[in-house]
Amino acid sequence: METRHVGWPTTCITVRDGLVIDAADVMCPMKYVNHSCSPNAFVQVVGDGFIYRAKTPIKCGREITIDYAHSAETEADLLPCKCGSKFCRGYTASEEFIKAIMRYK
Numbered sequence: 001m002e003t004r005h006v007g008w009p010t011t012c013i014t015v016r017d018g019l020v021i022d023a024a025d026v027m028c029p030m031k032y033v034n035h036s037c038s039p040n041a042f043v044q045v046v047g048d049g050f051i052y053r054a055k056t057p058i059k060c061g062r063e064i065t066i067d068y069a070h071s072a073e074t075e076a077d078l079l080p081c082k083c084g085s086k087f088c089r090g091y092t093a094s095e096e097f098i099k100a101i102m103r104y105k
């Protein structure tokens, strides 16, 4: 599973070719889920939709986070990350895209 979205906002998930859900347009909990480089949940595609699955037990009251790991084509597509994890990549994009963009900077 990966998010495939270039630029803002980071609210789109590609369920399959030709089907992208933009949480900003619908009543969708994804609209409120922040990114962390050490997330406690992930997105799993189910049919034409998706669900959140916990990576580990999440205590009541704790924030649910996912790794956006979105695509990016230019530095302007990179959203600086404020997750605060000691494993923070510095941006919410996937490591692959961050490395590719920084290589040609």
Ligand SMILES: C[S@@+](CC[C@H](N)C(=O)[O-])C[C@H]1O[C@@H](n2cnc3c(N)ncnc32)[C@H](O)[C@@H]1O
Pocket (backbone or CB within 6 Å): 009, 010, 011, 023, 030, 031, 032, 033, 034, 035, 036, 079, 080, 081, 082, 083, 092
């Ligand atoms: C799906 S929304 C998440 C909910 C949003 N934080 C809110 O209050 O409505 C995605 C947006 O949240 C912000 N965001 C989420 N996680 C972030 C992070 N780790 N670092 C910086 N901004 C983040 C960015 O502005 C991003 O475009």
